[in-house]
Amino acid sequence: MEGYEKLEKARERIIETIAQNIHLYGLVPSAGRQYGMMFFQNEPLTLDDMTEKLGMSKTSMSTSVRALSDLKLVERAWKKGVRKDLYKVSDDWYQSFIDLFSIKWRRSVTLHLVAIKKSLAELEQLSTDPTASEELLEEVQIDIEKLKYIKNYYEWLERLVDVFEDQKIFDLVPIMNDSDNNSKD
Amino acid sequence: MEGYEKLEKARERIIETIAQNIHLYGLVPSAGRQYGMMFFQNEPLTLDDMTEKLGMSKTSMSTSVRALSDLKLVERAWKKGVRKDLYKVSDDWYQSFIDLFSIKWRRSVTLHLVAIKKSLAELEQLSTDPTASEELLEEVQIDIEKLKYIKNYYEWLERLVDVFEDQKIFDLVPIMNDSDNNSKD
DNA sequence: TTTTTTATACAGTTTTTACTGTACAAACTA
DNA sequence: TAGTTTGTACAGTAAAAACTGTATAAAAAA
Incomplete structure (x- = not known):
């Protein structure tokens, strides 16, 4: 197996575990997957980034990122020159x-x-x-x-x-x- | 308002509050209502008792009482001469x-x-x-x-x-x- | 100002979950 | 033993929730 593939597999395992346990936060697995995916990104993401990465509608990304924000699991971020809203996972678990x-x-x-x-x-x-x-x-x-x-x-x-x-x-x-x-x- | 009516109203307020908050336990409002109802009964109840009190099917009572038991919110009870399974709310909250x-x-x-x-x-x-x-x-x-x-x-x-x-x-x-x-x- | 971009409200659809009724197996009674 | 009673498995239905696409308002750019 190729190196990046291995990395991806190691990440996927964690992401899926988060997705399967996020119900403890009153959230739905897809929101957990979104959170997990964001966790491994080293840059804040826009709603469009999420849409692309997860293959879900932008509306869904918008509502679930709001749910994640309400629980303070993710927060807004800023990056110079980016007009879209940016989000990152809060880093103090x-x-x-x-x-x-x-x-x-x-x-x-x-x-x-x-x-x-x-x-x-x-x-x-x-x-x-x-x-x-x-x-x-x-x-x-x-x-x-x-x-x-x-x-x-x-x-x-x-x-x-x-x-x-x-x-x-x-x-x-x-x-x-x-x-x-x-x-x- | 008549006395028993007042008592019932005071109970209902608590039961409904439990029902609306039981999602913190990963349970559905009707299970919370069941729990709340049982809380105010001074005797253990059978599935048939619950069916009668809540107007829901016995199958529902069975599955939700199991969910409540799994979380140890209710427990089995025994009463002499009663053949049916009896349940009561665990009294140490x-x-x-x-x-x-x-x-x-x-x-x-x-x-x-x-x-x-x-x-x-x-x-x-x-x-x-x-x-x-x-x-x-x-x-x-x-x-x-x-x-x-x-x-x-x-x-x-x-x-x-x-x-x-x-x-x-x-x-x-x-x-x-x-x-x-x-x-x- | 007008045009473009972005997030979200809303309505409709799909998927999931809650609930019911029937059927049956296990346990109890006689 | 046979006859009841009781709890639950299972399949079907009703209700709720998740998700999508379109429309639109707010904000930014031109």
């Missing part, structure tokens, strides 16, 4: 992971906490209703306990997101690069 | 989160590391090929550096999953329940 976490889970936590607080307030109110039957009150009380539990859970999740966002997670799980392992010991 | 993390990310990390190691080995091999052009060797070298970087990243992710699995994450982000906050201070 640790930060990308944290961004994913922030963007996806922060939003979810907030939505849940809003709903829980609202329902909790309603149930607390209901539990003081003098016209309520004994049976109802019992059910309400059980639900209040359940909601308090999940409220605590989502508050924990919120603090977890904080810990990622403010990089404290790296105290517990430090970044280590190969050289740390390889050097004499 | 912190553990459910950790399980999600383990199941989804561990697998992804492993797949990536396998691919990266294989491609790295091929490229290291290629980089010693005496017939390779200078230009090719340069590209290979760049890719080797890129793969080393993402290898480190996935190894970090692996350690992150470990930290969740062995509960060390709770050292950094402790569980706090309301009583910790409410008591005198």
